[in-house]
Amino acid sequence: MLELRGLSKHFGGVRAVDGLDVTVERGQIFGLIGPNGSGKSTTVNLVCGVFPVTAGSVSFEGAEITNSPPHVALGNGIARTFQNIRLFSELTVWQNLWVAQNGQESVRSQGFFSRWLSGNRGQRASVEEQLEFSGLADKRDEPAGSLAFGEQRRLELARALAARPKLLLLDEPAAGMNLEEVKQLDERLRWLNEQQGITILLVEHVMELVMGVTHRIAALNFGRKIAEGSPAEIQQNQAVQEAYLGRSEEEGDEGGGSS
């Protein structure tokens, strides 16, 4: 479904991503792990066209989409969340979900002057649905900026889902969550994948989540893929263990949990 071929991104002298080959099959939950600074977020940004690639290609459902800007990626059915939560903090929860639909092709084609805050019934139903699923229905009129951290994460996921994506890119969705919240996220990702048929690329540090929920994992270090396989294979892998242990001795591993 998603194919990265020789994908590279250099920032000046920094090879953030360096010749990365990854194939995510339809219906998978694919894990992307690696120490801090190994190029995971950059990979997500390249898939979404946040900045141009230095070399290599991205294809989605057989079509090449290298360097397509973010709104085109969304139109193709690729939605994402950010490592540092991004929401319109002044807008309410409801409005955040509402505006998230305004840029979408299906909604835009209804024309500019269809009304904004009341809008048509289908769109409103879709917002209500996301509110219900994310368990934020009782916070609907609160500004997104005033929500607790875990709620903001849930809202961001709901916002991405409001686009009805085929592929969901999640950049460290469990960062900063407590165990209970991680468990909920685990269930939710399984439900999205199994019941809704959404393919997921999961960038994550929290090993409890990655090892339990993914079908396949690629491990990065210094922008290169050092291993790929099933969760069990990755756990056994010598190079992966060294990458994590090596880093944690030198500079302290913020990810934690890499046993």
Next chain:
Amino acid sequence: MDEYLVQVLSNIGMISFLALSAYILLITGEISFGQQAFFAIGAYASGIATAMWGWGFWPGLVWGAAAAGAAAFLLAWPTLRMRGLFFAIGTLAFAEMVRLIFEIFRYQVEIDGELVGPNGSEGFRGIRYIFEQDISAFHYMLLIYAVLAGVLALLFVIERTRLGAIWRMLGEDELLAETEGVNRTYYKVLATVVAGAVAGIGGALYAHMNTYLEPKIFNVMLGVHSLAYGLIGGLGTAFGPLIGVGIDIGLLESARIFSGYRMIVFGGLVALLLIFRPRGLLDEAAVHALVAWWRNTFSSPAKRSGGSGRPPERPGA
């Protein structure tokens, strides 16, 4: 009505178009120091149409707005590839270029044994349509405000629609807006063109009130002022910039209390506001609070909540 008062009010009305023009770009997150260029283009184009081509006032006004909008479109392509500071500098350079072009732009025809038309830095005299039609200064002021009310109404409609929502999304977080499917370039070009046309309307009104245009009026200070109006008055609603114009021209310039110190007072006011209310007096929060207060006071509770539709039935997550 007092002649002086009519003149002050007319000025406030005309400059309001320029303030609204800058405001449209401000809400999409772009700072333009160059909106005076579109004001100038609207003024020259409409003046040429009525004084030289014998057009009526309204076709001249529409033509002025269209010419300014088209110029904005040409500006938008190169400058919108730039971001932030580079956009601001790009617009500034463009506006100065336009002003310099008007300094050398000569296009005159003989009408009734008299040369009429733009004559470089000598200016463009004889835009006399309003006087020939015997429209009084007072009536022309009413006309300015009628057009202003129309443009304001249009902006209020836009702010209630998806287009307005998208502009503000871009203004608050461009990357997030793009991630949510907004085609940045398209909507920013659109904002630039609308902003250009609005400034062009103001220019057309100005040309016909003044009867005389000089390139040097359309200098950078005019652009800086129009930018400041939105920042003073507030970016929460299109009324904001009008408040800014009212404060500057109505109080500072016209009351003459500050006489020669006006610019210092104005600059100080802008600085204070940028510190204490970075998005102006009527900023988004103030507007939300006012709207909420209005709803609570005047409408039935049933209509209040944003989404009153029941959630569809779905299996639990």
